[in-house]
Amino acid sequence: VPKRRLTLNPERLFEAVEPCRSIARRLYDSVRDLPILSPHGHTDPAWFALNEPFGDAASVFVTPDHYLLRMLYSDGVPLEDLGVPSRDGRRVETDPRAIWRRFAERYHLFRGTPSQLWLNHVFHDVFDLRERLCAETADACFDRIGEMLATDGFRPRALLDRFNIEVIATTEGALDSLSFHHAMAGTRWARRVITTFRPDDVTDASQPDFASNLRRLGEMTGEDAESWSGYLAALRKRRKDFAAMGATATDHGPRSALTADLSTAECERLFAACLQGKASAAEAALFFAQMLTEMAAMSLEDGLVMQIHPGAWRSHNAGVAAVFGPDKGGDIPSRTDFVGALKPLLDRFGNERALTIILFTLDESAYSRELAPLAGHYPCLKLGPAWWFHDSPEGMLRYRRQVTETAGFYNTAGFNDDTRAFFSIPARHDVARRIDCRFLAELVAEGRMAEDEAFETAADLACNLARRAYRLDRRDDA
C-alpha cells in the first residue's frame, strides 16, 4: 500500500488469524446489511425536519465533535482556532478551510483511536476519498467533501435512506418545544425520527437555572411546578408529550448513580430547598437521586424505557467551560458505584418485570464486578453498550469479555451510537457489528458456542436486542 493511499481492509477489526477471521467474516456478512437502529443519540431534529444541506467539512466534522476537540486541544491547539464559539467575545477562527488544515496536519494524533477508524470509513465509503488525510491532502479533501455536501444526495433525509437507518432517536430536554418533531408529525419521517425525554434540566438542582426552569415547566404544562405534586404532574405531562412524538425512552445523566426512596414529606422538604436555591451540593445530589426513583415509577406507568448514564464529571476544565461552554472535550469520567447507589430504587422497583432500566458506565471496573451481576439478576435491568470513551474496538471487547460470562448476551441492549456526528453513524454501527462478530467468532473457534447459535446471536446484537430493549415496535401504537 503506497503511503497516503486510503484503503479500508474488508476484514478489519476481525482477528487477523484463521479460523477466527473466516468465521467472523461469515457472521458479519449475515448482519452487515441489516437496518440501523439508533435508539440513543444526539443528532439535530432540525436536520430531518428542514432537510437543508450540511455545510463544509470543518463544520460537519471538526467544530461540533468533542472527541476531536479534546485531542487537538491536548496537543495545544486553542479551541478558538477550531472555530468553537466563545462566550467572552474573543476572536474565533471563521475560515473553515483554516480549521480543516489545522485538523488535517494533526491527523496522526488520532492513530489508534476510534475517531480515526470512523473518519476513515466515512471519508472512504461516503465521500469516496482515496487519499489519507494529512497536511498535503487537506485542501483536496476539503474541496471534495464540500462539493458532495452541496448535492441533494447528501441532504439529511437522503442520508437516512442511504445509511439504512430504520429509526433514530434524538434527545431533547424537558423544556423543549419539540417543534421539529411536530413539524414531521403525520409524515413517514415521524416514525423514523423520534425524540427521547431528557429531563436533567428540571431534575438537577445544582444548575443555577433550576428555579427558572421549573417556572418554565409550569408554564408549558399548566401545572403548579413549584409544588412537589404539581412538579410530578408536570413531568408526567411532558413525558406524554414526548411519547406522542415517538419517544420510547427517557435519559438521565447524573454525576453518580445514586438513587433514593424518600417519604413524601421528605421529598416536599427537599424540593422546596432546591427550588429556593438553598440546597447543599449533597441535597441537590439527593434530589436527583430521588428523581431517578420517581422516573422509574412513571416509567412503570407509561412504559417509557429508562436510561441512566452516570459517572461523567462535566466541565472538569473550568477554564474551558467558562469561555466555550459545555461539551467541548473537558468532561472526565470518574469512579462510579452502582451496587449501593442503585439499591433504594431496586428495593422498590427491582423486581418489576414490566420496567426496563438501561445502565451505562464510564467506569469499566464496574462491568464484571457490579453491572453484569446486577443485570444478570434483576428483571428490570439491562446493560447499555460500551459508552463514550469506550465506544471503540478495545472498549467493546472489554465490555463483551467482562459482561457476557455473568449477564449473558440477553441482558444487554444492543448498540447505541450516542452521537451528534451524523455522518459517522454507519461507521460506528459497523465497528460494533464487526467487533461483536469477532467476539462470537472467537467463541465458536474455541468451542464455546456452536456456529448456528453465533449467527442467531449476531443478528440479535445487531438489531433485535435494541428493538426489544427500547420497545421500538411500540412506535406503531404511538
Place this chain on the structure above:
Amino acid sequence: VPKRRLTLNPERLFEAVEPCRSIARRLYDSVRDLPILSPHGHTDPAWFALNEPFGDAASVFVTPDHYLLRMLYSDGVPLEDLGVPSRDGRRVETDPRAIWRRFAERYHLFRGTPSQLWLNHVFHDVFDLRERLCAETADACFDRIGEMLATDGFRPRALLDRFNIEVIATTEGALDSLSFHHAMAGTRWARRVITTFRPDDVTDASQPDFASNLRRLGEMTGEDAESWSGYLAALRKRRKDFAAMGATATDHGPRSALTADLSTAECERLFAACLQGKASAAEAALFFAQMLTEMAAMSLEDGLVMQIHPGAWRSHNAGVAAVFGPDKGGDIPSRTDFVGALKPLLDRFGNERALTIILFTLDESAYSRELAPLAGHYPCLKLGPAWWFHDSPEGMLRYRRQVTETAGFYNTAGFNDDTRAFFSIPARHDVARRIDCRFLAELVAEGRMAEDEAFETAADLACNLARRAYRLDRRDDA
C-alpha cells in the same frame, strides 16, 4: 455440525491458532487425568455418608444452582416457577419436568457463560446426551438424565470414583454437628470427604441470631461462650472437632476484608455489645474484623489454613431474600479494599511463615493493584483462584494475566470449584486445566517460558499447589 447436535470440541478453550493450540494440547494431555483435589466447596456430606441416588434433572441441575436461578430470574421467570421453596407459603412449582422445560426453553440465555460450558460438558460426558438442550429436546433430556440418575453408577460414592476425586472438602458452620462426617469416620471415605470450618454464624454479629448462636456454641463445647475468653476457647474446641473430621482449613465470608487488632479490653467491650445486640453496624463489622485476626492466631496454633472470601453484598435483593431466603442469585459483588483493610492482621502475623491465608476477591481491579503485590511479598499470603462470577474462561485468563507477573504462579493456591453442583465438578476442573494450559502455551509460544517449565507448572497448577496450600497431605495425620 447440524443444528441441535451437542458436541464437545476436544481442543475447546485453547487458543484456536497454531502453535498455541498444539502446545496447549500437549500440556493439557499431561494433566487432564490427574486426580481432582477439591479443597473448597459446598457439596452435601449427606450424599457421601448415605450414598442415596440423586433425584431428577430439575432438582439436580436447576433448583439448587444460584447461577441458573439468577439468569432465569433476570429474564422474568419467578423463582416459584423454578421450584424454589418459599417462606411465605406461596404456591411453588412441584413438577420437575415443568421446571426443566422452563429452563430448557431459555437455554440460549446462557450462551457465552460458564454455566453453559459446564452443563454441556456434563450432558455430553456424564449423561451421554448428543442433542443440545432446547425446548424441543427438553423432555428427552429430562427422561434420559432421570434414568441414569436412578442407576447405581450415579450414586454419590460411585461418582467420586468416576470423577477421580481424590479429596473433596465440604463446608460446615461452627454449630454443625458434623454427623455425616462422623458417620464416615474410620471408613475409606473419611479421607476423601473432609469438612471445613466456617464460623461466620458465630462471628457475624450483624445476624439476628448471633446471641442464640453463641448460646448454642456454649452448649456444644461446654465453654462459657458468652464471655470473651470462653468464646475463644469454644472456637478453639470446635476447630479441633473439625480437624478431627479432616478439616485442613477454615473459611470466612465477611462483607469487606477489614481486619483489626484490638486490645483485650476493647475486645471484651465489643464482644459484650455484640452479644447484647447493641452493636452498631460499624461495631459488628469491627467485631468480624477482630475475629479474622483471632482466627489467624488460632491457625498459627493449630495449623488450619485460613480462607477469606470478602466482597459479596449478600441478599442485595431484599424482596427475593425475604421470600426465598439466601443464595438465590441475589448476591452482588462490591468494591473491596485489601491494602488498608488487611494491615492490622498483617502487622501482627504477616511475616509468619507457618501461617497460610488464602485470599479471594470478587473485585478484579484488586488483582494487579493489591492482591498480587501483597501475595508477592507477605510470606503468609496466597491467592485463591478466580472466584464465583470469575470462575470462567475469561475470568481465569484475567486472573493469570493480572496476577502472574507480580505474584508468580507459586503464590497461588491452585483451583477450587467452590460448588454444590456435584455433577459439574469435573467440568469445572477441566475448564481450569484447559485455561491454565492455554495461558502457559501462550508463554511458551511467545518465548516467555521454556516448554519443560510449562509442563512442570501445569501439573503444579492442576494439583500440587492446591495440595500444598491446603496442607492436604496432613490428612494422613488426622
Place this chain on the structure above:
Amino acid sequence: VPKRRLTLNPERLFEAVEPCRSIARRLYDSVRDLPILSPHGHTDPAWFALNEPFGDAASVFVTPDHYLLRMLYSDGVPLEDLGVPSRDGRRVETDPRAIWRRFAERYHLFRGTPSQLWLNHVFHDVFDLRERLCAETADACFDRIGEMLATDGFRPRALLDRFNIEVIATTEGALDSLSFHHAMAGTRWARRVITTFRPDDVTDASQPDFASNLRRLGEMTGEDAESWSGYLAALRKRRKDFAAMGATATDHGPRSALTADLSTAECERLFAACLQGKASAAEAALFFAQMLTEMAAMSLEDGLVMQIHPGAWRSHNAGVAAVFGPDKGGDIPSRTDFVGALKPLLDRFGNERALTIILFTLDESAYSRELAPLAGHYPCLKLGPAWWFHDSPEGMLRYRRQVTETAGFYNTAGFNDDTRAFFSIPARHDVARRIDCRFLAELVAEGRMAEDEAFETAADLACNLARRAYRLDRRDDA
C-alpha cells in the same frame, strides 16, 4: 530444546501467529538498534563518576533488587539470608555465593514474571550464559558472571557505550550535593548522565526528619528555609543547581495524587504547623498537595518537566521496614483517584501549553477511566509508561489497550526503565520495544493502522516521545 538450555527466542513477545508476528518483526527490526533514552531511573551516579568495576553476581543482581527480594521473601526466605543489611544488628549473610544459591534454587518462582525475562536476557546476551539458572547451575553462573564483571569491558562507562545509552537520568534528593555529577561536569559523560530533582524529603512533612531536612536545605542555599517564602526560594535555587547538572525534570512520589491551591496565608500557616511537627496526617498530605502545585508553578518558570508517581503505600510491612529499611519489597499499591485530586492544580495550570506534567499510576483501573481522558484533553498532561509492577509484557499491553483509544500515542511519554538494576536496562527497553511493536502490528494486521504509520509510530515510542516529553534536547543549552 533440551532442559536447562538457556535460549532467547528472537521473536519473543510478539504474537506467535502470522501475519502479526512478521509485521511485529519488521517494526521491531526498525527500532531495536535505536539509542536508549533513560529519562527516569535510579542508577548510582557514583558508578559513572568513578567507573569502578561492579562486584559479584549476588551484589549486582540479588541484594539490591526489590522485585527479587519481595518474591523470595514471600517464599519464606529471610531478608538477612539474602545479604540485606539490618538495622538491628542481626547477623546477615555475607557470602555472596550462598546468597546466589538461595536465589538460583528458587528461580522457578519467577516463571512468568518480567524479572525472569530481564534476567534471562542479561544472562544470555550480556554474560553469554547458555544454561538456565537453577540449583545445579548456580555455581557455574556465579563464577562466570564474576569473571566477566572483573574485566574492563564491564565497567560502568564501557557498559554505557555497549548498551547504547544516549542519556540516563539518575534521581537525587533535594539535599544531595550532586558531587558525582559535579565530578563529571565538563566531560563528555555530563551530557549522558544527568540528574533529576526529587524533593520528597523536603516536601513530605510526615517524615520524622522533615524539620531537620529544612534546616539543612537552608544551610545549602543560604535561604531562610524555615519561612514559607524562604523555603520556596531555597527550592528554586536547588532546582537551578540540578538543572546545571543536566536535570530536565523533577519527580514527586506522594501517597496520593492530591493537589491543592491554597492562599499564601493558608500556606504559611500550614508550613509552620509542618515545621513544628504539629501537622496531622491530613495536614501533612495537604502540604504535599500544595507543594505539587508550587512545583508546577516553578516548572512553568524554569522549564523542568514534572513527574508525579502517586499511589504506593510505602513500607506497608512495618516489621520489614523497621529492621531493613525502605525499598525492600514491602511497598504495596493502593487505589488512586486522579480526577478530583488533580483538579486544584489543573484549575490553575491545566491549560498551560508550556508546562509538562507526566503522570504515572499503580492503579490500572485509572488508565481508561481517568488518565487517558485527562491526558487526552489537558495540554499540560502526558502519561508516563506502565510503571513498576506493570512494567511487564501484560502490563504494557493493558496500558496500550486502555490508553490509546482515548489519549492516542502522542499524549504518552515513551518508555522509562525506572531502575537501579543497571544491567537490566537494555532488556527492559527491549521488552518495551517488542511489546509496542506487537501492539502496532496488531493494529496493522486488523486494518486499524497503515503499516507506514506504524513504522513512524514505533520510532516515536522507542525514542522520540521520550526525547520530546523530557525535553532532552535542552541538555545542549545546559
